[in-house]
Amino acid sequence: MKVLRQGYYWPTMKEDATNFVRACDRCQRFANYSSMPATLLTPMVSPWPFAMWGIDLIGELPKAKGDVKYAVVAVDYFTKWVEAMPLTEAVNKIIKHTLKTKLEERKGNWPEELPKVMWSYNTTPRSTMGERSFMLTYGYEAMVPVEVGSGSLRRDCYRKEDVEVNQRLHLDLLEETRENSQLRLAAYQQRAARYYNKKMTSAQNKRRPYK
Incomplete structure (x- = not known):
């Protein structure tokens, strides 16, 4: 964060900083930790047409062309306009x-x-991506319910001004986090495809009649 405040950036900044902190005993013992706190639920009302949509699924329906068997339905909160389209799986x-x-x-x-x-x-890390869905969506770690009840350093030392600054800095690093997750996911998919194709090929060879 200090490096970002000075105006510097490079594609692997977050990963390099993480590796540095992990190797630093003082950082592990005394570093400050802050993130966005939990917030109250705020009801939302659509201010004008097509500003907010409600989405629902219909199915399973009889399988149709393209193996579609579900329908996704979106309704505009203001006008009640309806849109729908078929899906392959829910x-x-x-x-x-x-x-x-x-x-x-x-x-x-x-x-x-x-x-x-x-x-x-x-808020649970996904082995396929190496990150939590919450982190990939918002750019920072969520505050889990136990922290709200029992307390934690980032909750007890909360200052709104610091959180707003840190949130902007975390968002600057979000692209790097997402790119790394995409690479991990692509590697996982390739491994899964090789494993599946190997089993498929083996099964096909077993079914072939001997000449």
Whole structure:
């Protein structure tokens, strides 16, 4: 952050700074830690047509051309104008399975549990990307609920002016974070494709009749 304030920048600034701090004993023991705090929920009202949309899914429907079996529907809050289009699948299968498992444990109380499950998922590091979804979206780490109740350094030493400055600096580094995550995800997808194709080829060879 000090380097950014002086007007310097290079593509791997965040990674270089992280490696430097990890190797510095004093940084690990005494460095200040600050980030955006949790905020109160603010109801939002659409001020004019097409400013805000509500989105929902319909399905599963009978599979149609292109293997589509869902429809996504968007409704403008102001005019109630409706748009819709077909989809191939509603959500990533791994995410869907994880959410379904967590919510089924709560039985009839799953609607109350849903926000907590979503928050937990979005603030948990993804092995495929090396980052949390919250970080990739907003550019800084979320404050977890336990910090609100039990306290932490960044919560107890909170100063609005410092947080606003640090938020702008974090956003300057967001592009580097996203690019690194894209590289990790691409590498993971290539490994998964090689593994899948290898199994597919092996299965096809086994099914071929001997001459």
